[in-house]
Amino acid sequence: AADAGGLPPVLREAIRGLATPQLFPGFGAERHRSLPSVLLYDDAGLAHFDRITFLPEYYLTGCEIEILQARMQELVAGIPDNSDVIELGCGSLRKTRIILDALDRQRSGIVYYAIDVMPAPLHQSLAELSAQFRNVSFVALCGTYDEVIPRLGGSARQKTVLWLGSSIGGFHAEEAAGFLSGIVRRLLAPDDAVIVGMDRQKDPRVIMDAYHDAQGVTELFELNILAHLNSAVSSYLGKQQQQTILDPGQFAYVGHYDEEVGRHNAFLEARRDVTVRWPRAIAAQVREACGSDADIVIRRGERIYIETSYKFSDSAPEVLAQRTGLVLAAKWADPRDYYMLCAFRK
Ligand code: AVJ
Numbered sequence: 001a002a003d004a005g006g007l008p009p010v011l012r013e014a015i016r017g018l019a020t021p022q023l024f025p026g027f028g029a030e031r032h033r034s035l036p037s038v039l040l041y042d043d044a045g046l047a048h049f050d051r052i053t054f055l056p057e058y059y060l061t062g063c064e065i066e067i068l069q070a071r072m073q074e075l076v077a078g079i080p081d082n083s084d085v086i087e088l089g090c091g092s093l094r095k096t097r098i099i100l101d102a103l104d105r106q107r108s109g110i111v112y113y114a115i116d117v118m119p120a121p122l123h124q125s126l127a128e129l130s131a132q133f134r135n136v137s138f139v140a141l142c143g144t145y146d147e148v149i150p151r152l153g154g155s156a157r158q159k160t161v162l163w164l165g166s167s168i169g170g171f172h173a174e175e176a177a178g179f180l181s182g183i184v185r186r187l188l189a190p191d192d193a194v195i196v197g198m199d200r201q202k203d204p205r206v207i208m209d210a211y212h213d214a215q216g217v218t219e220l221f222e223l224n225i226l227a228h229l230n231s232a233v234s235s236y237l238g239k240q241q242q243q244t245i246l247d248p249g250q251f252a253y254v255g256h257y258d259e260e261v262g263r264h265n266a267f268l269e270a271r272r273d274v275t276v277r278w279p280r281a282i283a284a285q286v287r288e289a290c291g292s293d294a295d296i297v298i299r300r301g302e303r304i305y306i307e308t309s310y311k312f313s314d315s316a317p318e319v320l321a322q323r324t325g326l327v328l329a330a331k332w333a334d335p336r337d338y339y340m341l342c343a344f345r346k
Helices: 009-019 043-054 059-070 072-077 094-106 119-130 145-151 173-187 204-210 217-237 280-290 316-324
Strands: 031-034 084-088 110-116 136-142 159-163 193-199 251-258 263-270 274-276 296-298 303-310 327-333 339-345
Touching: 009 031, 009 217, 009 280, 043 059, 043 217, 059 072, 059 094, 059 193, 059 204, 059 327, 059 339, 072 094, 084 094, 094 110, 094 119, 094 136, 119 136, 136 145, 145 173, 159 173, 173 193, 173 316, 193 316, 204 251, 204 263, 217 251, 217 263, 217 280, 217 303, 316 327, 316 339
Parallel strands: 031 303, 084 110, 084 159, 110 136, 159 193
Antiparallel strands: 193 339, 251 263, 263 303, 274 296, 327 339
């Protein structure tokens, strides 16, 4: 039998998601083909996303920075000398720098752990950042949370975990609570803190604009998931020659805000009938992942589900606290009430 092992988990998930439409929370009995949203974040995807955070329509980042600046004293007050600050998914470090600046001026002995799956933003910034601060040392940890969290546990120092950018919005409610409970259990001691950025429910037009910017950057960002899939398969096969699983030119980005649930959903819609032919070199792995390596036909108009961005109600932080066994200590909003930063304590 052919060796069917070794497919990276994210590719396995991508292949299964494409081959077999699945049920998802909030879509009723409708099944969707899908791709794992982590595939959005290769170097190109991160560069697109960084551009998104500067777009006038994408208010989330600006609001979060506004809140951080307005509430920095309260934030710093909760972070004692000689404690650890751990940022989950630090991205481009734009916000990190604001927090580090304040900590450096007011605290000593802070260790700031920046965790991200992508090495690029981390290592570019590491040298640059660590040279700038006297009272904060900066440690970059590259990897998935499962890989990295075991390397953080065990210290007796007080911890503050930062989970910013409404990253929590990418998880369905049960997953978000499960993920956070895992952090609480594996990483936190009583009195340790978690700060979570949550985008709020608001006028649907404001949210739709945030995900349909005039310059089309969001569309580039979403379509790039296909280029990344193609290059991930290529590099798995160790070939110089680029494999094409799905051609980005055959898809269009479509996003919808579901006001009832409070979430934006992003899809790629086939512009014409599209056939996926698995490269022979991965046929065995495809069979192992989904039972068959038959061609897939994605009909014109069919939508591949890419990502969800939940928008949160007033009561969401309290519900999250209950589900994770945390105590909601503070809820900070921007003047327009578009966004909130929530501080929880164990
Ligand atoms: C990084 C997941 C918070 O959902 O708003 C931005 C990703 N997608 N524009 C979000 C995203 C399209 C973003 N998160």
